[in-house]
Amino acid sequence: MSMMNIFNVSGSAASAQSQRLNVVASNLANADTVAGPDGSAYKARQVTFQTQLMGANSNDPTSAGVRVSTISEDQTPGRRVHDPKHPSADADGYVTYSNVNAVEEMVNMISASRSYQNNVEVMNTAKGLILKTLQLGQ
Amino acid sequence: MLNRLTDALDFQAQALNLRSERQRLIASNIANADTPGYVARDMNFAQALRQATGNGAPAAMLAASKPGHITSSGAIDGASYSTLNYAAPSQTNLDRNTVDMDRERASFADNTVKYEATLRFIGAHVKTTLSAITGQ
Numbered sequence: 703m704s705m706m707n708i709f710n711v712s713g714s715a716a717s718a719q720s721q722r723l724n725v726v727a728s729n730l731a732n733a734d735t736v737a738g739p740d741g742s743a744y745k746a747r748q749v750t751f752q753t754q755l756m757g758a759n760s761n762d763p764t765s766a767g768v769r770v771s772t773i774s775e776d777q778t779p780g781r782r783v784h785d786p787k788h789p790s791a792d793a794d795g796y797v798t799y800s801n802v803n804a805v806e807e808m809v810n811m812i813s814a815s816r817s818y819q820n821n822v823e824v825m826n827t828a829k830g831l832i833l834k835t836l837q838l839g840q
Numbered sequence: 841m842l843n844r845l846t847d848a849l850d851f852q853a854q855a856l857n858l859r860s861e862r863q864r865l866i867a868s869n870i871a872n873a874d875t876p877g878y879v880a881r882d883m884n885f886a887q888a889l890r891q892a893t894g895n896g897a898p899a900a901m902l903a904a905s906k907p908g909h910i911t912s913s914g915a916i917d918g919a920s921y922s923t924l925n926y927a928a929p930s931q932t933n934l935d936r937n938t939v940d941m942d943r944e945r946a947s948f949a950d951n952t953v954k955y956e957a958t959l960r961f962i963g964a965h966v967k968t969t970l971s972a973i974t975g976q
């Protein structure tokens with residue numbers, strides 16, 4: 703039954719999107735963390751998706767799922783604020799915050815949640831079709 | 841004798857099979873909406889159905905003109921990869937992804953309705969045959 707593979711395809715995409723949502727959550731949670739004793743603050747993370755063919759036939763392009771290939775760290779330097787009274791201030795009186803951009807993360811979150819919803823809807827439709835197929839001739 | 845009853849269903853069965861292939865293909869496109877470099881594909885349904893039911897030669901198949909050549913079947917449940925086309929991007933994307941979500945959602949809904957229509961055709965055919973057999 704070739705339609706059953708839709709659940710694998712959309713399921714892999716939903717799982718990848720939820721991983722992306724997870725990463726957004728950790729980025730937002732760490733948006734205001736400052737540099738620890740080692741001097742490096744939290745770096746924003748970003749997932750990269752990759753196509754994963756899931757058909758019985760390995761080069762079948764009709765069932766292309768998704769997986770998270772890498773989670774990379776944003777290497778731009780963190781925000782530096784002059785605040786000599788802060789306990790984490792360095793010798794020059796600067797505090798280094800994480801390099802998370804909250805606006806970017808919110809956009810990422812909305813995009814991930816919309817894609818997740820799309821995949822859930824695809825699975826619901828496929829389920830309805832399969833159930834109707836099972837009732838064929840009754 | 842029995843195959844006369846079932847032969848008429850064959851066409852619809854092939855159509856149903858191809859509809860489910862296409863449904864899976866569109867689901868793959870929707871799944872890969874955020875994958876960098878993914879190229880959306882769609883099926884030329886009329887051509888695939890013609891190929892699956894044996895009317896018309898498959899297009900873009902490699903010709904085996906010499907004895908040593910290998911014929912390319914590449915068949916997926918009666919359909920062939922050669923009927924799959926690449927979608928032309930309506931708006932280009934920085935990550936070279938060509939999935940157009942509006943179009944994919946529309947194709948998905950369209951294919952869902954047509955799948956259900958084919959199911960009804962088959963169901964009605966079975967009902968007709970049954971009523972012909974019972975003769976009432």
